[in-house]
Amino acid sequence: MKVALKIWRSNAETGERALREYEVEAPEWVTLLDVLDVIKDRHDGTLAFRKSCRMMICGSCGMRMDGAAVLACKTRMYDMVQAGHVPVISAMGNLPILKDLVVDMDPFWAKFKAVNPYLKTGYEEPPPGREFRISQKRMNAIQKEALCINCGACVSECNAMESDPDFLGPQALAKAMRFVGDPRDAGRVDRLEDLNGKNGIWQCTRCYFCNERCPKGVDPRDAIAKLGAESVKEGIDRDMGAKHAKWFVTSAKTTGWLRETELVPHTQGIVETIKQTRFALALARRGKVPPPFPPHVAKDVKEARLLYDLVQEQGRAGYEGIVQGEAALAKLAHGYREGERDPYGEGSFPRPYIAGEEATAS
Amino acid sequence: MKKVAYYKGCLASLSAKELDTSTKALAPKIGLELIELESVTCCGAGDIHEAEPDFYLHLNARILSYASASGADTLLTVCNVCTLNLRQANWQLVGDAELRARVNENLVSVGVPAYERDIDVRHLLWELAEDEGFEQLKAVAHKGLKGLKIAPFYGCQILRPSRILGFEDPDRPSSLERIIEACGGEAVDYPAKLKCCGFPIIQAREETALGELVQPIEQAVDAGADAMVTPCPLCHLSLDAWQSKLKAVTGRDFKMPILHLSQLIGVAAGLPESELKFRRHVVSVKPVLEKLDA
Numbered sequence: 001m002k003v004a005l006k007i008w009r010s011n012a013e014t015g016e017r018a019l020r021e022y023e024v025e026a027p028e029w030v031t032l033l034d035v036l037d038v039i040k041d042r043h044d045g046t047l048a049f050r051k052s053c054r055m056m057i058c059g060s061c062g063m064r065m066d067g068a069a070v071l072a073c074k075t076r077m078y079d080m081v082q083a084g085h086v087p088v089i090s091a092m093g094n095l096p097i098l099k100d101l102v103v104d105m106d107p108f109w110a111k112f113k114a115v116n117p118y119l120k121t122g123y124e125e126p127p128p129g130r131e132f133r134i135s136q137k138r139m140n141a142i143q144k145e146a147l148c149i150n151c152g153a154c155v156s157e158c159n160a161m162e163s164d165p166d167f168l169g170p171q172a173l174a175k176a177m178r179f180v181g182d183p184r185d186a187g188r189v190d191r192l193e194d195l196n197g198k199n200g201i202w203q204c205t206r207c208y209f210c211n212e213r214c215p216k217g218v219d220p221r222d223a224i225a226k227l228g229a230e231s232v233k234e235g236i237d238r239d240m241g242a243k244h245a246k247w248f249v250t251s252a253k254t255t256g257w258l259r260e261t262e263l264v265p266h267t268q269g270i271v272e273t274i275k276q277t278r279f280a281l282a283l284a285r286r287g288k289v290p291p292p293f294p295p296h297v298a299k300d301v302k303e304a305r306l307l308y309d310l311v312q313e314q315g316r317a318g319y320e321g322i323v324q325g326e327a328a329l330a331k332l333a334h335g336y337r338e339g340e341r342d343p344y345g346e347g348s349f350p351r352p353y354i355a356g357e358e359a360t361a362s
Numbered sequence: 363m364k365k366v367a368y369y370k371g372c373l374a375s376l377s378a379k380e381l382d383t384s385t386k387a388l389a390p391k392i393g394l395e396l397i398e399l400e401s402v403t404c405c406g407a408g409d410i411h412e413a414e415p416d417f418y419l420h421l422n423a424r425i426l427s428y429a430s431a432s433g434a435d436t437l438l439t440v441c442n443v444c445t446l447n448l449r450q451a452n453w454q455l456v457g458d459a460e461l462r463a464r465v466n467e468n469l470v471s472v473g474v475p476a477y478e479r480d481i482d483v484r485h486l487l488w489e490l491a492e493d494e495g496f497e498q499l500k501a502v503a504h505k506g507l508k509g510l511k512i513a514p515f516y517g518c519q520i521l522r523p524s525r526i527l528g529f530e531d532p533d534r535p536s537s538l539e540r541i542i543e544a545c546g547g548e549a550v551d552y553p554a555k556l557k558c559c560g561f562p563i564i565q566a567r568e569e570t571a572l573g574e575l576v577q578p579i580e581q582a583v584d585a586g587a588d589a590m591v592t593p594c595p596l597c598h599l600s601l602d603a604w605q606s607k608l609k610a611v612t613g614r615d616f617k618m619p620i621l622h623l624s625q626l627i628g629v630a631a632g633l634p635e636s637e638l639k640f641r642r643h644v645v646s647v648k649p650v651l652e653k654l655d656a
Contacts, residue, residue, distance in 0.1 A: 067553075160558075160563070160570055160574070162573075163570045163572075164570045164573065202566050202567070203566075204562075205558045205570070205571065206408055206518065206519070207518045207557065207558035208518055208523050212523055212524060219523075221523075225408075229414070229415050232413045232414070239566065240567075241563065242413070244409060245409040245410070245412050246413050247409075248407055248410050249409075249410050249413050251404060252404050252417070256402075257375060258372040258404050258407070260372065264565060267565045268565060279606070279607070283644065286643060288644070290376040290377055298402060299401045300473075303472050303473055306472035306473075307417065307421065307424065307472055310420075310468050310472065311416040311417050311468070317414065317416070321414065321415030321416035321417075321419070322411075322415045323461060325453055325454040325458070
């Protein structure tokens with residue numbers, strides 16, 4: 001089949017940047033990476049891109065297709081070609097472009113190193129002839145985080161990092177959770193302290209691009225929520241983000257609804273709140289600062305309070321309380337109920353070409 | 363009339379009352395009968411999920427349970443954050459019998475009915491963008507939005523994570539555009555319509571949040587939009603109220619009016635100011651209304 005691509009060619013040294021179109025002949029089973037190989041081998045040897053394993057393990061071939069980060073080796077071209085779509089390929093975002101599709105990964109690795117991505121020893125040695133065994137349940141809590149292949153797809157799309165390049169970002173934080181949740185690691189609380197800095201956990205803006213883009217199902221945003229919950233459990237709550245989160249808990253168990261007007265002083269403190277007076281007055285004139293009295297109380301809020309007490313007793317505080325819906329996901333992956341919408345189905349583009357569908361597709 | 367359990371959430375109850383009044387005024391015109399839920403609380407807005415995750419799950423299970431007990435098949439939301447939090451909890455509970463049994467046992471022990479009959483959590487946008495709702499919308503939007511260029515702003519948590527939200531392609535959504543055009547307006551396209559408005563960290567990391575907020579507003583202005591529309595009251599709050607803070611950062615006074623989805627359709631349907639309550643906005647909507655009447 002004929003495969004057409006548009007590629008953003010660029011050169012950091014000369015500052016040149018141009019969108020070039022290519023059309024090549026390729027077998028129906030090709031991935032985006034295969035097509036790039038064909039272009040480089042037979043049409044234009046100057047095209048630069050990274051690759052290694054060709055099988056979604058090494059994490060080298062992260063790039064953007066139509067503005068969305070993908071692994072080139074995971075992206076099949078068949079459906080797109082059938083639909084007559086000509087995708088635009090470009091380098092990943094949030095990292096400096098060196099040449100064409102190759103980005104400078106140094107800032108990425110600097111953040112990776114900053115979270116000390118290795119097991120901190122210091123745990124007790126097992127008695128001679130014995131071994132420590134860790135339950136499947138304990139390891140399940142970090143099973144997703146352990147899948148990361150450091151490709152940078154999440155970092156490419158991170159909205160908070162786009163605004164502040166110093167944000168540790170989804171990859172480093174997911175990696176940090178992989179060790180915070182490892183029962184063998186001796187540095188859990190120290191790690192949490194470090195991750196509660198200015199560019200840590202609470203700078204995440206919850207845009208969920210990382211979960212959406214990760215080609216390995218790591219769900220970095222969920223990892224960040226786990227780190228937040230674990231910090232709160234350990235009483236590490238000096239950050240405004242932690243205070244903000246805790247005020248929602250207080251609100252839910254006292255009035256049931258968010259006590260909006262008190263949120264600012266409880267997050268930022270009294271001094272900062274006073275500095276914001278002019279801004280607050282402008283909002284108040286428009287009814288955006290509802291008076292805290294009389295409080296807006298939900299009917300039967302006592303039930304919410306009792307539920308709070310109950311879950312405290314049941315001891316699932318911290319990351320253990322985060323359900324990632326793996327049971328639900330298994331159900332999702334293995335069949336839909338009649339009438340249910342399939343997020344990976346028709347219209348979800350790019351969609352992998354599955355062997356055996358050829359007859360119906362053509 | 364389709365009966366739906368109506369969950370308005372925190373903002374529409376207080377600081378964004380205009381969202382509640384315009385939704386209630388619009389509902390009967392588009393074939394929705396709203397059953398207002400009384401014994402419900404905040405969904406936790408992602409914050410309780412991040413501080414006390416097990417409490418988050420129970421709080422949302424309680425909301426789902428009361429919604430289900432109302433007899434409706436749909437729990438209607440008007441906020442992206444409520445939509446994600448409730449759908450996420452629902453997805454976890456419906457897909458995991460063991461988890462649901464544990465949560466139900468806890469609910470019953472404090473006097474809440476067990477969450478037995480599944481309910482579907484759907485945002486107002488989804489009700490309006492397809493099938494019966496879309497037909498009704500076209501019929502009701504007789505006053506139209508002729509001559510207006512509207513920039514759709516989706517917000518994050520109605521698109522991503524798509525495996526929990528899943529209404530439309532998260533990278534090529536079209537529901538807002540469809541609605542704008544059905545109302546007779548022109549939908550303006552711009553890259554940041556899918557990005558974050560910064561609201562979740564606007565208090566804890568204001569500078570980072572403003573760096574996000576400026577993108578959609580600046581792009582919508584440069585694309586010639588008369589107004590922006592969003593299905594999320596949190597996006598609305600940052601786009602409308604925090605817009606004034608962008609002046610200090612960028613030197614530009616954008617004056618971009620921001621409409622709730624229900625208000626945009628409300629304008630097209632000729633709802634009165636008493637229901638739309640534009641006087642509650644920080645950035646004046648007047649220029650838009652004047653352009654429409656001209």
